[in-house]
Amino acid sequence: MTPAGKGPFCPQCDQPATGNFCQNCGATLGGRFCSQCGSKVAPAAGFCNQCGNKMAGDGGGGHRAAAVAAVGGRNLPWWIAGMSMFVLILFVGISKVQPSGPVASPTLGPAGGAPGTGSPPDISQMTPIEAADRLFTRVMTAVTQGDSAQSQAFLPMAIAAYQRARPLNLDGMFHLSMLNRTAMNLEAALDNALEIVEQDPNHLLGLAAAAEAALELGLMDEAETHYRQIYEIFDEESQRQLEEYDMHSRILLALKDDAEAFLAGR
Numbered sequence: 001m002t003p004a005g006k007g008p009f010c011p012q013c014d015q016p017a018t019g020n021f022c023q024n025c026g027a028t029l030g031g032r033f034c035s036q037c038g039s040k041v042a043p044a045a046g047f048c049n050q051c052g053n054k055m056a057g058d059g060g061g062g063h064r065a066a067a068v069a070a071v072g073g074r075n076l077p078w079w080i081a082g083m084s085m086f087v088l089i090l091f092v093g094i095s096k097v098q099p100s101g102p103v104a105s106p107t108l109g110p111a112g113g114a115p116g117t118g119s120p121p122d123i124s125q126m127t128p129i130e131a132a133d134r135l136f137t138r139v140m141t142a143v144t145q146g147d148s149a150q151s152q153a154f155l156p157m158a159i160a161a162y163q164r165a166r167p168l169n170l171d172g173m174f175h176l177s178m179l180n181r182t183a184m185n186l187e188a189a190l191d192n193a194l195e196i197v198e199q200d201p202n203h204l205l206g207l208a209a210a211a212e213a214a215l216e217l218g219l220m221d222e223a224e225t226h227y228r229q230i231y232e233i234f235d236e237e238s239q240r241q242l243e244e245y246d247m248h249s250r251i252l253l254a255l256k257d258d259a260e261a262f263l264a265g266r
Contacts (some may be wrong), residue, residue, distance in 0.1 A: 003229070128165035130174060135161050136175045143182060150206075155183050170196050170203055171244035177209040189213040197226075202237050204230060207246060208255055224266055227259040234259070 057064035126134065135158035142150035162168060162176040177192035188215035196206025234256045236246070245252060 016041050043256060086159070128161065128166070132161035132165045133175070136179065139179060139182065153184070155179065159183065159185075170200060170206065171247070174205045174209055174244065175249075177213065181209075182214060186213055186217050190217060190219075201259065202229070204234065204237055204252060205253060208251065211259075220266075223262070227262045230255060231259040231263060 004041055120257045130161055135169070138154045139151055139158045141155065142148075159176065159179050162172060162179065165172065168176065173192050173196045176187045177196075180192060182191035190210060193206050193209035193213055196203050197210055200206065209229050211223045211230070214220075214223040214226065238256075
């Protein structure tokens with residue numbers, strides 16, 4: 001029997017769990033829960049009615065609707081371009097190269113299991129950032145393959161892994177922002193992107209992540225600010241010899257066009 005007074009429990013594995021997905025088995029929890037006290041919270045609530053904790057977002061539904069409404073009419077071509085860029089970001093994410101070469105299929109855990117059964121990567125011998133990067137690759141591979149079960153199972157683990165690996169470099173912050181956007185933790189995704197911009201105001205990946213998160217939150221003026229800066233600095237900034245620019249070069253190739261398309265519709 002589920003213990004009383006201990007917070008929400010996963011309906012699949014009956015383990016304590018908070019958020020949108022179970023941290024133990026990856027099952028959808030079917031609700032929205034406070035990350036502070038574990039109480040169930042109404043979908044549109046801004047604060048937990050038990051402890052007063054500020055909620056991270058509304059699961060994306062309200063924000064996405066606001067974004068769609070804001071980009072109607074003459075901004076529709078830009079909206080399509082922006083969403084295309086997000087798909088491109090997810091695709092490029094799986095091509096990240098580890099120090100030892102391209103990421104191989106994750107090894108089986110002690111319990112064994114056949115390939116493709118969802119066994120987690122063997123991260124016991126990795127540094128925190130290596131483990132986070134491996135989980136990032138696992139999530140993005142699942143997303144691009146349309147494997148929602150795998151992406152839901154590993155997404156909370158990947159986000160938690162990057163949090164444990166802090167302090168992160170700018171590429172790590174970019175990955176964390178991508179993961180939070182994938183999980184529809186839009187405020188967190190924007191905060192991650194703004195951390196990059198605070199450290200390096202002209203960082204193209206940080207500006208791109210901030211613009212995309214602001215769009216999905218319906219913050220069109222903020223999205224415009226980031227895209228205008230991208231457009232103005234792109235030619236010079238893209239020549240910087242940054243490792244993350246090289247790893248995500250396909251994103252940069254589309255970025256100026258996306259910024260120009262957005263600004264043309266404003």
